[in-house]
Amino acid sequence: MNFAAKAPAIWRRLAKPVAIIGAGIAGLTAAFDLERRGLQAAVFESGRAVGGMASSFKDAEGYTYDFGAHFVSNRLAEALGAADISRTVGRYGEAVALGGRSYSYPFGLAASPRYAASAVAARLRPGEVANAADWFRNAYGAALAEDVAIPLAEAWSGAPASKLSPAVGQKLSAGVLKTLYLKAASRLTGRAVCNGYSHEMPESPGIYHVYPEGGVSRLLEPTMKQIGHRIALESRVERIFVERDRVVAVKVNGREIGVSAAISTAPVHLLPRLVEGTDRLDALGAFRYRPMIFVNLRFEGRNLLPDTMLWVPDRSQPFFRITEAPFSMPWLAPEGRTQLTFDIGCEVGDAHWTMSDEELARICLDGLCRIYPHLRARYIGPGGMLKTPFAYPVYLASYERRRQDFARDTGVAGLYSIGRNGEFAHLLMEDIYWRTLKRMQHVADYVGQEV
Template identity: 65%
Template sequence: MKPIAILGAGLAGLTAAADLKKRGLPVIVFEAGPAIGGMAASFKDAEGFSYDFGAHFVSNRLAKAMGTEDICRTVKHYGEAVLVGGRMRSHPFGLMREPRFALGALKAKLSAKRAPAASAADWFRGAYGEALAEAVAIPLAEAWSGAPAAELAPSVGEKFGHGALKSLYLTAAQVLTGRAVCNGYTREMPESAGVYHVYPEGGLSKLLAPMATSVASNVRLGSPVEKVVVEGGRVVAVRSKGETTPVSAVVSTAPVNVLPKLVEGTAALDELASFRYRPMIFVNLKFEGRGLLPDTMLWVPEGGTPFFRLTEAPISMPWLAPEGKTLITADIGCQVGDEWWTMPDADLAEACLAGMNRIFGDLGPRYLGAGGVIRTSVAYPVHLEKYEAARRRFALATGVEGLWSVGRNGEFAHILMEDVYWRTKRRMEEVAAFVGGGARGAEAADHGRIAA
């Protein structure tokens, strides 16, 4: 049997490779970089400060499924707060103590049935009420997406968590169990008091170690795929480093707007080229003391600062910073090549410190200097309404027989680590059926033609 080519050796790619290999199917993993892991990466400096490539949330259920529960520490607390009206309010219940937010949300809940939302702005107003939407939800959506909420599709709302009653139950469970119970971090699996946040000893890459070991002989590092060759509407080969390899199927984790450039022999994916991702910069700052933020994460919707979110991970995971010290990560939304993207790291750190000083007062005496600065051009998929119909078609199938697209970037979906894992596993059932032939293979082939 011709091998199944997998593009990328991050969480989704390794999950796909390990699953298919366990089924007895031949796989080749093409990884452009010098190491596996993708965005599941952690860094530790000489002073003992550790930070991740962006925010990642790992549940005990995911760690168990990946065979790494024995190396994971339990996270005992996790919480979020919002800066609104110059005051810190816990999310979600502190916000509901504000009468205008509570009354607006109640009015929205009790209002007569509305017409379907035409935009994310409409969705937020219908879900949270006018006051909370205008003061918090819409400014934050615009900050992380870089687009007006009126131009975003209502599907942006799919990324948000449970209703009030389920959130109340899960929040109470955190207090009663002394564990950071997951609340709104998966759509694929149920959340309950028994599903809580953990963190692997040695950093996020350790989470992937068992899968990486199982497929080590199948991974080709430093091997970017230059072309996915399609003939007669079906994938037949991939080309990497000038060498063409015949394949039975391709599983891609590449950003969807890159796929049209990779695929040769069909125009079925051309409409994906207009899909946008939001570039982000993560700036890490070191401080004396701990608990500078009101909780682990602080959302800043009011503007006036370079960042829209601050995260003090050591509040939840104290081992990420030396005792008596802390690390705060500032998230800056930007565009590749703009003034933020091109700003020197030292200047970015100073700008973020100035923004924090406006919120918390002078932190200069406690500031220990900048940690690492990380830039990524594909932090978040931006669900613009103008290509929402194309996005929905792509969510059903790629339109190319034998081609699957998985992972956060590959699905163009607002999903976190656990959903990436379970959704990839389910997609591999389709891949296995397709390459296996017979009635199930024909059914999977039909799935690949849906969007063609």
């Protein structure tokens, strides 16, 4: 099939573009870097706006909230050209609600004699590791694993920890000495020093949390100014055509366009439906993502939680995490008020997914007041409710080997997958950025060889 002959004249006159599917942070970073390298990028976004998961909303009452939780470092803000609109975050911490008490994470839990003794016993007599449950027991001890780590992993993933790959735990590991060092640096500098938010780049006292004024979506504005003309909104990629195991074209809104390569940010289990001409990606159809609901409730007062984020391993609760973003970033809510975000793991079409906004607000408020009864009197009302069917990749042990293979290569020449959904990886924003840049070097090398 001669795709080039069917393509519009503009694509025939110029070198075949690199097609990028999705205009989130990964897609925009990829386009910007390819253009910098002298390669033409064509970004196709099915929605009406750019940003993807890096989207922010601000309502008429002055509340700002993101689509999920985002952690931005000063290094990332600077790399994206958004340092001048980003404010320094003074503090950030996590706590765990357990047995009617709140423990700081990780040191409050480590100070518990029960958990400390269990952790020491696990270090002295480590067991075999076949799944995530084993990994947690070896790393934290049986007591902390059973009370905290395993319930949270299961709520977050929707799968038994015994069915999850050990890689789930390995993504969470951080050295005690490093944590102590960076926590001390945070106290001394008065800045929320990053700890465990980047595995691609080193962390130090000079790398700290910031937040763009107006929301996380503003991080993308400088990039948009550079490559906005390369973005086609409401442009759905319907097919990626492969001939002789190489990408040759894409079909967008019914129109076929010859391309030199294709870069996808779409959830990987959708790739087999998009790619035509090979069955090499069929196994990806079994990969699972965890749907999530983010419920925002508004309250009078500030600093209602023990710290910015509260983990809730109690499985009788509908949520497993509560975040008070104004605890660390007070400008995200009107003066004297705050907003709590509740994370509910679910499945599309289940009881939680189909609940009304009013019912979701009620069950979250009731659950919160089982932990902190006095907060009911401070409740103002619900904020926005956000739902996504692709919140987090689920590392099931049943396809772990295939996941690792896919992390190295898609198996189709000229086809690349980037971003958290595209890589099927537990990535925060900064690692998405650096990993995307590394992948673009591979794309540039491939296109150069094909020209």
